[in-house]
Amino acid sequence: xxxxxxxxxxxxxxxxxxxxxxxxxxxxxxxxxxxxxxxxxxxxxxxxxxxxxxxxxxxxxxxxxxxxxxxxxxxxxxxxxxxxxxxxxxxxxxxxxxxxxxxxxxxxxxxxxxxxxxxxxxxxxxxxxxxxxxxxxxxxxxxxxxxxxxxxxxxxxxxxxxxxxxxxxxxxxxxxxxxxxxxxxxxxxxxxxxxxxxxxxxxxxxxxxxxxxxxxxxxxxxxxxxxxxxxxxxxxxxxxxxxxxxxxxxxxxxxxxxxxxxxxxxxxxxxxxxxxxxxxxxxxxxxxxxxxxxxxxxxxxxxxxxxxxxxxxxxxxxxxxxxxxxxxxxxxxxxxxxxxxxxxxxxxxxxxxxxxxxxxxxxxxxxxxxxxxxxxxxxxxxxxxxxxxxxxxxxxxxxxxxxxxxxxxxxxxxxxxxxxxxxxxxxxxxxxxxxxxxxxxxxxxxxxxxxxxxxxxxxxxxxxxxxxxxxxxxxxxxxxxxxxxxxxxxxxxxxxxxxxxxxxxxxxxxxxxxxxxxxxxxxxxxxxxxxxxxxxxxxxxxxxxxxxxxxxxxxxxxxxxxxxxxxxxxxxxxxxxxxxxxxxxxxxxxx
Numbered sequence: 091x092x093x094x095x096x097x098x099x100x101x102x103x104x105x106x107x108x109x110x111x112x113x114x115x116x117x118x119x120x121x122x123x124x125x126x127x128x129x130x131x132x133x134x135x136x137x138x139x140x141x142x143x144x145x146x147x148x149x150x151x152x153x154x155x156x157x158x159x160x161x162x163x164x165x166x167x168x169x170x171x172x173x174x175x176x177x178x179x180x181x182x183x184x185x186x187x188x189x190x191x192x193x194x195x196x197x198x199x200x201x202x203x204x205x206x207x208x209x210x211x212x213x214x215x216x217x218x219x220x221x222x223x224x225x226x227x228x229x230x231x232x233x234x235x236x237x238x239x240x241x242x243x244x245x246x247x248x249x250x251x252x253x254x255x256x257x258x259x260x261x262x263x264x265x266x267x268x269x270x271x272x273x274x275x276x277x278x279x280x281x282x283x284x285x286x287x288x289x290x291x292x293x294x295x296x297x298x299x300x301x302x303x304x305x306x307x308x309x310x311x312x313x314x315x316x317x318x319x320x321x322x323x324x325x326x327x328x329x330x331x332x333x334x335x336x337x338x339x340x341x342x343x344x345x346x347x348x349x350x351x352x353x354x355x356x357x358x359x360x361x362x363x364x365x366x367x368x369x370x371x372x373x374x375x376x377x378x379x380x381x382x383x384x385x386x387x388x389x390x391x392x393x394x395x396x397x398x399x400x401x402x403x404x405x406x407x408x409x410x411x412x413x414x415x416x417x418x419x420x421x422x423x424x425x426x427x428x429x430x431x432x433x434x435x436x437x438x439x440x441x442x443x444x445x446x447x448x449x450x451x452x453x454x455x456x457x458x459x460x461x462x463x464x465x466x467x468x469x470x471x472x473x474x475x476x477x478x479x480x481x482x483x484x485x486x487x488x489x490x491x492x493x494x495x496x497x498x499x500x501x502x503x504x505x506x507x508x509x510x511x512x513x514x515x516x517x518x519x520x521x522x523x524x525x526x527x528x529x530x531x532x533x534x535x536x537x538x539x540x541x542x543x544x545x546x547x548x549x550x551x552x553x554x555x556x557x558x559x560x561x562x563x564x565x566x567x568x569x570x571x572x573x574x575x576x577x578x579x580x581x582x583x584x585x586x587x588x589x590x591x592x593x594x595x596x597x598x599x600x601x602x603x604x605x606x607x608x609x610x611x612x613x614x615x616x617x618x619x620x621x622x623x624x625x626x627x628x629x630x631x632x633x634x635x636x637x638x639x640x641x642x643x644x645x646x647x648x649x650x651x652x653x654x655x656x657x658x659x660x661x662x663x664x665x666x667x668x669x670x671x672x673x674x675x676x677x678x679x680x681x
Contacts, residue, residue: 094162094194100136104183106167111186113138114162114194116224117155119205127152130205131163134229138181140165142188151191158204158221160195163188212643217657219648231645234354235633239306241353242327242629245346251302251329256291258308263290263608268312270322278674284310284323287626289546290611292330293583296622297614304329306629312654317641318575318631321654330624336566336582339623340364340523343578347570347627351519354636359518364570368526373493374416377501379527382574383520385508389500392417392488395474401465404445407490415490418504419478422511423485424448429460432487435506439499441489447471448485456482505574519572519635526550527567530560530596540597543567546590546611547581548623553589560596566623577632580625587615 094114102111115133122128127142129152140163142152155161165186176182201217202210204224215222222228243253262269262283269283285291287309295303307328315321327346331339344364351360365383372379375388393414396404407413423429429446436444445462458471478486487503489496508514529549531542539560547565549555555563570578584590590612594604605612633645643649650656670676 098135099131099133099138100180102138102167102181102184102186104169107169107184109167110164110189111167112162112164113140113186115160116204117157117159117161119157120155127155129155131161132224136181137179138184138186139176140186140188146188148188148191151193152188155193156197158197158200158224159193160197162192162194164190212651213657216643216649216651219658223647228644231633231637231639232647234637235629235645235647238350238354238633238636239325239629241350242346242627243306245349246304246327246329249302249342249346251304252300253305254295254300254303255305256285256288256295256307258284260285260291270310270312273673273675275673286311287326288328289544290608292328292624293546293585293611293622294614296330296332296583297617297619299332299620301332302329303331303624307626315650315652315654318634320630320642320646320649321652322650325629327627327629328624329626330622332620332622334582334621334623336525336568336623339580339582339625340366340568343570343625343627347521347577347632350632351636355519356636356638361518361520364521364523366523366525369524369528370526372524373497377497377499377504378574379524379569380571380574380576381501381522381524382505382508382514383522383571384516384518384573385505385514387419387421387504387508387513389504390417390419390478391415392474392477395470395477396466396488396490399466399470401445401462404488404490412492413490414493415488416493416496416500417474417478418444418487418489418500418507419480420485420487420507420511421480421513422483423507424450424483425485426459428510429485429487431510432503432507435503436489436499439502441496441499444503445488445490446485447474447488449475449480449482451482462488521570521572521577524569524571525567526564527569528561529563529565529567529593532561538598544579544581545594545597546583548584548586549589549593552586553592556589556592556596563596568625570625570627573635575631575635576628577635578625578627580623582621582623585615585619585621587612590615 091112096112099113099115113131115131118130118132118137120127120129125144129140131138131140142149165188167184167186170183170185200221202214202221204221259272259282267286269286272282272284274280274282288305288307292303305328306325308323308325310323313319313321331342348360369379372381374391377389391414393408396415397408399405404415429448433443447458447460447463449456449458458468463471474486480486489500527543529542530539532539543565544567547567550564550566566582568580569576584593591601591604630642630646634642637645639645
């Protein structure tokens with residue numbers, strides 16, 4: 091017999107009754123039923139009930155067992171009585187009588203229990219991650235992650251892609267976040283960078299003639315943590331294709347993402363039609379460039395109904411350049427109680443409040459109610475109702491000012507209204523492409539122009555588009571949103587050197603600096619670069635959605651905490667003085 095097991099803890103069925111077997115695993119829990127000890131023995135694959143009575147030669151040893159001791163047992167498989175069958179587990183028809191046992195690894199008092207659903211502080215869970223990972227939910231999440239990655243690879247190979255690896259130690263490049271720098275021992279005073287993404291390398295792979303590349307790639311960014319983002323590193327499905335336009339990329343990645351969500355989505359509906367929404371329209375309709383389309387609410391510009399109206403706050407606001415009044419429809423929200431609740435929500439978000447109108451039954455049929463309705467009169471309220479397609483029992487909320495100042499809150503309010511009024515379809519994965527991103531943005535304080543997204547994107551209209559107002563230039567850039575999260579980001583790349591130089595000049599980078607910082611790409615583009623484009627899909631975020639988790643750390647094996655610390659391994663740590671000397675570095679103490 092094998093030294094540790096003849097079967098896993100998920101293998102045994104009534105077909106094995108009468109056999110002598112060997113199992114190894116962890117003591118999940120111990121129950122004492124009048125001198126007979128029942129133990130749930132657990133391994134990665136499942137659970138088997140084993141028991142020991144005083145007749146067993148190892149009864150005294152078994153009495154000493156505690157939760158999470160790692161043990162090997164030998165025993166006889168017996169059938170459970172019909173009334174004791176546990177239909178919830180594959181091994182529920184049998185139990186194993188212990189005849190021999192070996193303790194493979196005893197456990198000290200546990201800082202967190204594996205059995206049960208107790209909640210523990212995140213600090214405890216991350217410090218003892220190896221115990222946290224033994225829990226059923228975490229085992230399920232990590233298995234799901236592995237299966238998703240395997241499925242993605244299979245689907246990419248099925249579309250004619252090949253996987254190639256790109257360097258981990260490289261040069262710094264602008265990807266929209268801070269680099270992790272690595273000092274060079276051989277070149278004192280110089281630093282490598284961990285790649286924020288394989289961006290430049292995958293473009294060089296296209297110049298090298300490989301046509302279809304993909305990689306499940308680690309990426310490193312020194313970012314502030316969020317619930318849906320790791321503060322240090324993450325994994326993405328990175329892909330690039332030659333001789334393609336934007337739609338070709340969409341047509342290639344959709345069956346991969348769609349197939350993964352159908353395979354692992356737990357039976358939820360997966361939308362087949364993925365609408366393409368411009369960045370400008372997404373901001374207007376949803377207040378975000380990653381909208382949740384499970385919620386049917388679309389916001390609308392209602393400025394004309396308030397211009398010159400009796401509601402002085404909005405009327406005066408609209409006299410300023412760049413301002414508008416936006417409406418958030420709320421079908422079924424037509425009660426003063428709900429309207430007051432949403433007004434309180436806006437105040438908690440830092441705004442004075444939200445104006446509202448709701449429609450109810452009046453003496454002469456349907457009437458508009460609320461402070462706004464009284465101020466602007468029945469003709470304007472009726473025009474608003476018709477524009478928004480609302481009726482009796484519905485409401486609308488209003489925010490005004492420069493969109494950049496209220497858009498985030500408007501988008502959040504839309505989500506809250508959808509949740510509160512049960513308009514959001516929770517049993518569905520709803521996808522949409524956000525397209526036509528602006529290439530540039532202006533700093534609010536200085537007015538300086540910089541790239542708003544990926545700087546290596548092709549501007550729509552080519553070099554001619556770069557001769558006018560930079561803020562009007564759109565790029566062939568696109569994101570895929572699902573249920574309120576950004577899953578994919580990509581672009582058709584700028585493969586023409588003259589356009590690339592001009593694009594960087596508008597953002598304040600001279601030609602000499604471009605050639606210095608991106609010399610490898612610049613040189614390559616002088617030797618027959620093909621048109622190319624691609625995208626990257628966030629593995630962690632995909633698994634988070636499929637696992638129905640709210641925090642990305644629940645689907646990462648060994649995540650950092652909110653302060654970008656590894657509590658288990660003690661990182662970051664202070665280097666030894668000889669390490670610093672070898673690297674020609676000195677640490678300046680922080681006051």
